[in-house]
Amino acid sequence: MWTNFLKETKVIFRVDGSEEIGLGHMVRSLALADMLQKDFQCEFAVRSPSRFVKDQINQGPFHLLEFNPDSNGLPSEELLAHVKSSDIVVLDGYQFSGTYLKLVKEKGCRIVCIDDLGGEFLRADVVINHSPGALKQSYRTGPFTRVLTGPQYALLRKEFLSAAGGARDIDEVCAAFICFGGSDPNNLTVRALDAMLEIEEVQDIHIVIGSAYHFAHQLKDKIASVSSKKNVTLYHDIAAKELLDVMLASQLAVVPASSVCMEVICVGMGLILGTYVDNQKTMLAGCTDLDCCYSVGNYNEMSTAELTTHIRNYILSGKWKDHTANQKKIITGDSNTRLLRYLKELVIEDQIVIRIARVEDMITYFNWANDPEVRKNSVQTAEIALDDHKQWFYNKISSLDSELYYFELDNLPMGQVRFDLAGNVFRIGFSIDKNFRKRGLGKIILQKAMKTLLFEYNKPLSLEAIVKPENDSSVKIFQGLDFDRAESVALDGKKYLRFVKEILV
Numbered sequence: 321m322w323t324n325f326l327k328e329t330k331v332i333f334r335v336d337g338s339e340e341i342g343l344g345h346m347v348r349s350l351a352l353a354d355m356l357q358k359d360f361q362c363e364f365a366v367r368s369p370s371r372f373v374k375d376q377i378n379q380g381p382f383h384l385l386e387f388n389p390d391s392n393g394l395p396s397e398e399l400l401a402h403v404k405s406s407d408i409v410v411l412d413g414y415q416f417s418g419t420y421l422k423l424v425k426e427k428g429c430r431i432v433c434i435d436d437l438g439g440e441f442l443r444a445d446v447v448i449n450h451s452p453g454a455l456k457q458s459y460r461t462g463p464f465t466r467v468l469t470g471p472q473y474a475l476l477r478k479e480f481l482s483a484a485g486g487a488r489d490i491d492e493v494c495a496a497f498i499c500f501g502g503s504d505p506n507n508l509t510v511r512a513l514d515a516m517l518e519i520e521e522v523q524d525i526h527i528v529i530g531s532a533y534h535f536a537h538q539l540k541d542k543i544a545s546v547s548s549k550k551n552v553t554l555y556h557d558i559a560a561k562e563l564l565d566v567m568l569a570s571q572l573a574v575v576p577a578s579s580v581c582m583e584v585i586c587v588g589m590g591l592i593l594g595t596y597v598d599n600q601k602t603m604l605a606g607c608t609d610l611d612c613c614y615s616v617g618n619y620n621e622m623s624t625a626e627l628t629t630h631i632r633n634y635i636l637s638g639k640w641k642d643h644t645a646n647q648k649k650i651i652t653g654d655s656n657t658r659l660l661r662y663l664k665e666l667v668i669e670d671q672i673v674i675r676i677a678r679v680e681d682m683i684t685y686f687n688w689a690n691d692p693e694v695r696k697n698s699v700q701t702a703e704i705a706l707d708d709h710k711q712w713f714y715n716k717i718s719s720l721d722s723e724l725y726y727f728e729l730d731n732l733p734m735g736q737v738r739f740d741l742a743g744n745v746f747r748i749g750f751s752i753d754k755n756f757r758k759r760g761l762g763k764i765i766l767q768k769a770m771k772t773l774l775f776e777y778n779k780p781l782s783l784e785a786i787v788k789p790e791n792d793s794s795v796k797i798f799q800g801l802d803f804d805r806a807e808s809v810a811l812d813g814k815k816y817l818r819f820v821k822e823i824l825v
Contacts, residue, residue: 329667330361332385332403334395335412337366337373343502343530345412346373348434348450348475348579350380352410355478355656356663357381360408365399372531372557395423403427408666410434411444418443430666434475435459436599446662450474450582452650453606463823464771466662471582474655479560480586484653488588490571490644493635495524497570497589499580502530506596508619510539512574515627517546521635525552526566572640574631576619577603585612585647590640592631594619612646614639661760669764674772677724677736682713684726684733694751697791699811723776725769734761737769739783746773748785762797770801774823781823786816 333353337346353362363383366373377384387398393415403409405428411421412434421443425431433444436451438458447459447467454469461467474481496519498512509527516525527543529536536556543552555566564587567573572590575581577600584591585607593613595604607613614634616622622630634640677685686709688694695701716722721741727734734756739746750769752762774781786809787794795817799805803819810816 326359326664326667327361329406329408330363330404331356331408331410331663332363332365333410333412334365334399334416335410336369336415337502338368338370338532341413342505343373343532344578345434346376347477347502349410349412350376351475351477352434352448352659353382354380355659359660359664365402370531393417394420400424400427403429405429406670408432408663430670432663436602445666448473448475448659449602450476450655451577451603451606452582452610452612453602453604463774463825464767468659468662471585471651472655473659474582474586474651475659476579476582476586476651476655477560478656479564480583481651481653481656483564484586484651485648486588487648488568488644490589490641493521493571493590493640495526495570495572496522497526497528497567497573497575497584499528499573499575500596501576501578501580503532504529504535506620507535507538508576508596509533510535510542511619511622511624511627513539513542513552514624515631516574517550518628519631519635522572523551524569525550526555526570527552528555528558528563528566531557572631572635574627576600577607581607581613582651586651586653588644588647590614590634591643591647592616592634594622596620610646610650612643612650614643665760665764668761669768671729672734672761672765672768673728674725674765674768675728677717677726679714679717681726681733682710685709685713685724685736688736688751688753691751691754693754693757697788697794699786699816723773725765725772727765727768729756729761732756735765737765739769739773745782745784748783762793763800766797766801770823774825778825780825783821783823785819786811787819789815789817 333349335345335349337343356362357380363385364377365385367387369386385402387396403424407429409424409429410432418441421431425443431444432446433442434448436449441460444465447461447465449469450471450473452471456467456469459467496516498509500508509529516522543554546552567584567587570589573584574592575584577593577595581593581603591613593604593607594616595601596619604615608615616630686706689704689709716724723739725737733753735752738749750766785798798819803821806818806820808815809818
């Protein structure tokens, strides 16, 4: 029904990648774009892109917008002129300040932030942090920002999502995989190679480097000098499918707590994990808590001999068998479905019309109220007489303690949300027209109604919903909107679930 206006929506990725800042932001943005490209137009707005970055973008059906460096960390006039109110802008990078987000938001578009730091207030519609260990409460956002944290929202290429949760079993460690991203500014690759050369059990070593790696000559010389001792294979700028095959040929990985770590988890193998920049600490802690890796702390603070000892002890302990088994439970491979759903919801919400219910809506509300599914899920299940409904409806639309919101989509009546004020709490009632059910619209209209209510009252809101335990769809909706489950209540001798939510201005 809404395929056309999804395809008319542009998702503009504002992201950079270079030798200086690395390619991690670009890789995960490209992964998200690949998830979305069948349903949206995807564009990349990149500051002075290198040839490698251009090639990566041009491999997909994506348009590239090149522009000059930002001035004072703010969006260039070229980018602001390009952005339209119907667009979704995805920001992935540490240079995007609150002022930057404000200027982009003033264009009327939706904003998605891919962020692994937290801290600064994010004026965004959606925030994504796929790190194991990432917590919603680490972020300061508006009351209706969807904060998506954890591996269930993994921003990984389809080759790795397809491999996630597989039944790979490893009996011995004889081949190792080493990768420190596309740039590896501290040349930890050579240190890891030196350490692995001392491990008797490992005969084959697979090393992957990227285009931004500046120590290729030193690494190649090292590999040539040890060719009689170990089988060391170097891979440079390889595609996802080849990278997957290299990982599948290995039983042990030495990598940083970055996206490559999550790719390793999808494949499944013994995992030596550490950090070399601060933004990797959350993932390291999360993976350690999930018991899927051997943490060595900060690679920068570790000598080659110390890393050798860690690797040897890890292999001899056999703990890598437990870690490989635990990895299968972490990434389920369906993050693309989840992320696509959230971005679709942003677009659909903008297409839905909300207004205050009017006198002429009385019969529509009457038909909604007497729909068999609505009556079944109501506290009072008996059919409602028209005269009783008329009196109730006219009282509600004239009451100062009730807000009745009417929704339309494609000029068709699609549902309603009602807020009744009792004391200082708004109790929620809602329903979806039978022609619009089972499409995920209940959560969307409730969110839109809550935004409207907050705007009209401009003060903190206390919300409450009473739901029959067997009404699974409503339970999922309120859970999806981050309502808290409160103590159950009894009405007419029956127990009902109670959901509550506090919304601050």
